[in-house]
Amino acid sequence: MDDLSKRQKQILQAIIEDYISSAMPVGSRTISKSFALSSATIRNEMSDLEDLGYLEQPHTSAGRIPSEKAYRFYVDNLMKLSTLTAPELNYIRSYYDKRICQTGEVLSDAARVISDLTEYVSVVTPPKVSSVLVTSIQLMPINPSTAMVVLVTDTGMMQSTPIVLPRNVSPDELESMSRLLNKMFAGRSVTEIHPQAQYAVESEIADQKQIFDTICSVLASRLENQKGKVLIQGASKMLAHQEFTDVNKARSFLQLLEENSRISEIVSAESDEISVRIGQETGLGDVSIVTATYSAGGKDLGKIGVIGPTRMQYDKVLSVLDQVGKTLSEIFAENVKTEDDTVEEE
């Protein structure tokens, strides 16, 4: 079914690339100029490609536009990865060089960079909880009945949460509980912190059990909450593309973007290092989603991605995501190794 002749492939590629840049149905004459063939010949080929499901005609006397199948074929077989220009690379590096320390800021910078370079909507998920290890847990007295729990992880990610304790607790007692918590969780996955955990606390000080439970359940729910978080940038860019001239389409797309947890789920769903989902494959209708992974110490941390029209500059997007992903990975790798964070004035 998929044994296209070499010429068919070339023609298909030419059509797709023309359509991606022009957003107009492409006709046989346009293509014939790049080939030493007449428009009639191209027409015949196009007709065949249409029969095979690679092309579609909006109406009889318009040119052809690529189908989702065509994009799929293009991404898998035809496309060459574009290399980023020097200014683009510099742009990416420039924010890397800042060495901002907070996970949140690194990621929101990444989101901005991606959307700036690609002109599409960017999506960045924070490091996923399941792959993160506890470095330490600290309890800090705030007042007799309230403490702050600070959870530090090996990725430099932090959670700090105030917790109301079931009874007044002295700083010393907190201190000893801190130690206990660290003994229990340091070096382990944060997912091991869950509310119903029947830790071997009883043996130590039975009275503290309830406090432990409170702390764990609060931490767990905080981490749970964290899951649906996602950074989105460049929504306005979307409206610049042809396919969103219809206000209603634009609106429903924006609405979708506001459902952060759904986006997060969809983006995180893919486990491949780098993935392209086109049209129906996304479960979102007429958009494409390209995602890449950033990682540290061999563990995948989170996803960066782009949402755009199916008529997307896949080559460009892929290389931007690849580059930004690598950069992020470097940053996090450094964190993991040395916690070597510095802050520069802006």
Place this chain on the structure above:
Amino acid sequence: MDDLSKRQKQILQAIIEDYISSAMPVGSRTISKSFALSSATIRNEMSDLEDLGYLEQPHTSAGRIPSEKAYRFYVDNLMKLSTLTAPELNYIRSYYDKRICQTGEVLSDAARVISDLTEYVSVVTPPKVSSVLVTSIQLMPINPSTAMVVLVTDTGMMQSTPIVLPRNVSPDELESMSRLLNKMFAGRSVTEIHPQAQYAVESEIADQKQIFDTICSVLASRLENQKGKVLIQGASKMLAHQEFTDVNKARSFLQLLEENSRISEIVSAESDEISVRIGQETGLGDVSIVTATYSAGGKDLGKIGVIGPTRMQYDKVLSVLDQVGKTLSEIFAENVKTEDDTVEEE
């Protein structure tokens, strides 16, 4: 200039309210139905109102639409505050009852509530730094050369930042520095933390001065960063309104919303408890901005607001903001008094 007759006021009010709900230029016949007057009489009055600058005509044979001056007059003199319905009040209370502990979540909930109830874009600024007092500053060792600084404030707001120390520092030393930091800053405004501070540290341990400087400058830059932050919800809602059917208008508006720091500035600019800025007054062109203040312990903390078309349901928006503002104030007041944060499962 502004001595409108009672009847003129009534007519103006009727026109404004009709236009707010219909978005269509309103004609004399429509209005005459609500008054025991003929359309011709209304026309005469309308003509006068137009001369006075309260009404505008898109073109000769269309009805009239209110000018910005008219909205101003409406808000200042004609409008009655609408009372929220029971379900609306419950909706606001329901999220209050959750008693979520983190400042960030309380605020983003507020933003969501406002935009849900008003159908406009909501804006919430976090408690402004200048009015916040340091409760405590804690240094936590992470590894020999890195520490985590946790800043707790009286509003329950927290900042935690990793800091790379200029040299290795033992936990004990950190501990003593913690104490010193608290001695210096506890109970004072966070704005007193600034990088060039020549604190009376020399006397204590000259060697630690550099570390202090590092910590202060990092904290200061974090807080500085915080300034431009702002939570925005419901951008997609905007596209539902008539005035944004033009994609380009919609896009430039969305672009504006993405410039968080600018929005933050504009929203924070107003010092009044509650304020309505209409059209040109906003400096943003054809939109209106309504803001209210939330506060605790007599101090204004931050702003909540709504951005919408000048044709906005001012009465509804004002009462929603008023209510949400009060609710937020209660939540923060509680924080200030007792740090009484509880976390419930969702």
Place this chain on the structure above:
DNA sequence: GTTAGCACTCAACGAGTGCGAGTGCTAACA
């Protein structure tokens, strides 16, 4: 297999038209 030629299709554009909501003005009325 390729190409020239030709009839055909159909969206897009623009001019022309009728409609209707709404106005301003005038003259008459209370």
Place this chain on the structure above:
DNA sequence: TGTTAGCACTCGCACTCGTTGAGTGCTAAC
């Protein structure tokens, strides 16, 4: 003096209809 009825006028909007042009499919010839 304020109100009203009547009427001519304006002008956006929706609709129709012919024209245009890009593009197709098909056929016959090379």
